[in-house]
Amino acid sequence: xxxxxxxxxxxxxxxxxxxxxxxxxxxxxxxxxxxxxxxxxxxxxxxxxxxxxxxxxxxxxxxxxxxxxxxxxxxxxxxxxxxxxxxxxxxxxxxxxxxxxxxxxxxxxxxxxxxxxxxxxxxxxxxxxxxxxxxxxxxxxxxxxxxxxxxxxxxxxxxxxxxxxxxxxxxxxxxxxxxxxxxxxxxxxxxxxxxxxxxxxxxxxxxxxxxxxxxxxxxxxxxxxxxxxxxxxxxxxxxxxxxxxxxxxxxxxxxxxxxxxxxxxxxxxxxxxxxxxxxxxxxxxxxxxxxxxxxxxxxxxxxxxxxxxxxxxxxxxxxxxxxxxxxxxxxxxxxxxxxxxxxxxxxxxxxxxxxxxxxxxxxxxxxxxxxxxx
Numbered sequence: 001x002x003x004x005x006x007x008x009x010x011x012x013x014x015x016x017x018x019x020x021x022x023x024x025x026x027x028x029x030x031x032x033x034x035x036x037x038x039x040x041x042x043x044x045x046x047x048x049x050x051x052x053x054x055x056x057x058x059x060x061x062x063x064x065x066x067x068x069x070x071x072x073x074x075x076x077x078x079x080x081x082x083x084x085x086x087x088x089x090x091x092x093x094x095x096x097x098x099x100x101x102x103x104x105x106x107x108x109x110x111x112x113x114x115x116x117x118x119x120x121x122x123x124x125x126x127x128x129x130x131x132x133x134x135x136x137x138x139x140x141x142x143x144x145x146x147x148x149x150x151x152x153x154x155x156x157x158x159x160x161x162x163x164x165x166x167x168x169x170x171x172x173x174x175x176x177x178x179x180x181x182x183x184x185x186x187x188x189x190x191x192x193x194x195x196x197x198x199x200x201x202x203x204x205x206x207x208x209x210x211x212x213x214x215x216x217x218x219x220x221x222x223x224x225x226x227x228x229x230x231x232x233x234x235x236x237x238x239x240x241x242x243x244x245x246x247x248x249x250x251x252x253x254x255x256x257x258x259x260x261x262x263x264x265x266x267x268x269x270x271x272x273x274x275x276x277x278x279x280x281x282x283x284x285x286x287x288x289x290x291x292x293x294x295x296x297x298x299x300x301x302x303x304x305x306x307x308x309x310x311x312x313x314x315x316x317x318x319x320x321x322x323x324x325x326x327x328x329x330x331x332x333x334x335x336x337x338x339x340x341x342x343x344x345x346x347x348x349x350x351x352x353x354x355x356x357x358x359x360x361x362x363x364x365x366x367x368x369x370x371x372x373x374x
Contacts, residue, residue, distance in 0.1 A: 003366070004084040005033040006075070006098050008058055008091040011040040013048075016114075016172040016282070017090070021048055023359045024366070032082055034075075053078055058093055068097060075101035083107075086369055089141075090114060092130065096137045103140035108369060111141040114172070115279030115301060116151050135159040142369050147171050147279035150300030167365060170304070171280025173355030179289035181346055182266045184339055190223040191331050193295075194268035196261055196283035197275070199228045199243065201236035204274030204297065210320035211274075211327055212251045220331055224272075227264055229257045265290045269338060270330045274315065274323050278302050285353050288345035293338050295326045305353075311345035 003024060007013055013021075013033055021031055022045065034053040041049060055078075057071040075098050079087060087109040089098040095111040102109035120127060138144055138161045145167050146152040156163045185192065193212075197203040205226070212224035231237045246252045258264060261283070265271065271287035271294050278301030284294050285305065294312035296302040308314040313326040330338070 001085045001366070002030040002083070003032070004079070004082055004087045005031070006055070006087060006089050006094040007033070007035045008094060009040070010035050010038050010044060010052075012090065014040040014043050018045060018048075019173070019175065019355050020359060020362055021045070023363065027363060029366075032084065034078060053082070068093070072097045072101050072104075076104050079105045079107050086110065086366070088112065092117070096130075096133045099137040099140045109141045110143045110145060110365070110369065111138060112145040112169075113151060113155075113279070114147055116154065116277060120154070120277070131159050135161070138165075141165070143167050143365060145169055145365070148301045148304055151279070169358060169361055169365075170352050171285065171358065172282060173358030174282065174285035174289050174349060174353055176289045176346070176349055176354050179262060179265075179286045181289070181291035181342070184269055184292075184335055184342065185267060186335065188269070188335070190221045192268045192270075193222060193224045193327060193330075194264060194271050194287075195224070195226045195228070195273065196264075196271065196287075197228050197273060197281075198231045198234070199226070199238040200231050200234045201238065202276045203228075204276060204318070204323075205238060207274045207318060207320040207323050208272060209246050209251050211324035214321065214324035215327060215331075216251070218328070220328065222327070222331060223253055224251070225253045225255055225264070225268070227255045227258050227261060261286060262290065265292055268292060270295060270312075270327070272296070272323075272327065273302065274317075275299055275302055276317050280304060280353070285349060288342075288353075289349045291339070291342035291346045293330060293341035294345060295323070295330060305348075307344070307348065311341050311348055 013035060025031055032051040033048060034055050036058050037054040057067050057074050059067055079101055084107060087102045087107055089095045089109060090112050099109055099111055144161060144165050149168060152166050152168060155161055195208050199205055215222050247254050265287055271292050273281055273284055273296045275297060277299050280301050284296060287294055294306055296306050297317045298314050299317050306312040306314050315322040315326045
């Protein structure tokens, strides 16, 4: 089968989809992918780079309807040129305008929602518009894939999509061999907490910083670290000024953007992500695979990763004080207790989230989509 993947960045292809592409290729499928070109294109498997098509009008944060019309036209022309048997769309604009384009040229498609994101966390004109567009566009894909049940239920309820067309996959998966377990740092002074994620409000980063301040006021010898990119394109992005204030006051230690997070996870005692909503957060899966306890919220996507008191602690969303209490509790645990929690997290990865599990279910998804004639 000839399959075309469409995403909003080559970074997503490199970081989240590459193992699926490789598995599909081993199964004999002919693969192509399309996205706006960025610096991560050079890191994608060379086999796939030769089958890459740059998409010029896919502007993830753009609000110009003329550009969206141009995107629909561009994708329609691309689908006619490539003539795939199946198109697989990721992220909002490919899911909407790609689904319209695939229907227009008579090619079956699959829509994969890795999370509902900003447009569903913040009610307003964008939420209204995206909901209406999803309602129209999702009449056409053969399958609509979600990463958690809450997201599926919300779109079934609010956008009136057919529940029979929906399917849940447990995220993008994590390579448990690459993210191998390592012993916890034996030195507890300071005790290291680590946040990994984009520096945006919706990741709960301000709650993390506020919790750090609470722990400091209590005199706990902890170091709260942050790895992540300043994401100026997001409406809830943290500013450079605010980040500088946090670091100058000693509330957090900002480590920048890491290409390889494994050395930092190895140095951490606990990984923290107090996000407001996720699909399935890969940073937590990576931490769990490396046998680190986690602290996260009871939000959709996050709650799937944690079994409270077993592999980590769960706290309410947008509650810095509860987060500080959970972090203080983690600080009070012995290394043996933390080690047991980390081991339970790695076991949970092999039960639900290891990339081979995700790949098997993805193969089944593709297999069950009929191969129509163009």
